[in-house]
Amino acid sequence: MKPIQIGVVMGSSSDWDTMQHAVQILEQFGIAHEARVVSAHRMPDDMFAYAEAAAGRGLKAIIAGAGGAAHLPGMIAAKTPVPVLGVPVASRHLQGVDSLHSIVQMPKGIPVATFAIGTAGAANAALFAVALLANENPALRQRLEAFRAEQTEVARNMTLP
Numbered sequence: 001m002k003p004i005q006i007g008v009v010m011g012s013s014s015d016w017d018t019m020q021h022a023v024q025i026l027e028q029f030g031i032a033h034e035a036r037v038v039s040a041h042r043m044p045d046d047m048f049a050y051a052e053a054a055a056g057r058g059l060k061a062i063i064a065g066a067g068g069a070a071h072l073p074g075m076i077a078a079k080t081p082v083p084v085l086g087v088p089v090a091s092r093h094l095q096g097v098d099s100l101h102s103i104v105q106m107p108k109g110i111p112v113a114t115f116a117i118g119t120a121g122a123a124n125a126a127l128f129a130v131a132l133l134a135n136e137n138p139a140l141r142q143r144l145e146a147f148r149a150e151q152t153e154v155a156r157n158m159t160l161p
Contacts (some may be wrong), residue, residue, distance in 0.1 A: 002032040003058050006129050007082075009038045009050065010065040010089070011072050018089045019065045021119045025126035029143060031133065040072045047072065051079035061129045064112075065089045065122065066099045073103050073112045083132065085125040088117040 006026055010019045019035065026033045038047045054062060054076075062080070064073035065087045073086030088099035096117035104114045113128065115121035127144075134141035 004032045004034050005058070005060045005133060006031055006033040006126075007050070007054060007059050007062040008033055008035040008065075009062060009072065009076070010035075011037070011039045011041070011067060011070045013037055015065045015067050015089045018067075018087065018119055018122050019063070021122040022063050022065075022087065022126040022129075025123050025130065029130050029140065029147075031130060038072070038076075040070060040075045044075075047075060048079055051076040051082075054080045054082045061085055061132055063087060063122070063125045063129060066103055067091050067096070068093075068098065070099060071102060073114075074106045074110055077106065077110050077112045084112045085128055086112040086114045087121045087125050088114070090118045 008019055008022050008026070010016065023033065023035055036050070038050050040047050059082050061083045062076055063085045064076050066072045067089030068091045073084050077084040086103035088096045088103055090096035091098060100114070100117055103112055106112050115125045130140065130144055134144050
């Protein structure tokens with residue numbers, strides 16, 4: 001079994017509808033990962049323990065979803081040197097804009113890469129994590145380049161009604 005390289009965390013199981021898109025990309029590329037609920041508000045001690053242990057466990061990046069102006073990505077980033085990739089999860093009332101603002105407004109010294117709201121953001125966060133890993137893995141880099149070339153071909157071959 002390969003060591004886990006990417007952590008995917010979210011504040012509640014309701015965020016899974018969005019965050020599963022990150023997991024699907026990681027699986028497509030064969031990246032060892034884990035997916036967990038680690039709520040900044042409901043289980044802060046568990047969240048801190050997860051963040052503090054991340055580097056020692058060998059995680060290369062953490063993809064953290066946040067819905068409803070949650071602070072999960074920023075709180076994790078404050079407790080680990082591992083890169084944190086923030087995904088705003090669309091909320092019922094503000095469609096994820098609150099989460100986007102919460103993630104993107106981290107204070108100086110607490111970097112969180114911030115992606116689009118929703119499923120596109122989750123997929124792109126995973127692709128960003130793949131790109132980070134590909135810097136040290138030529139075979140993975142080739143697979144990522146092939147993936148992007150395939151996307152280009154699909155766009156070129158689109159037919160309009």
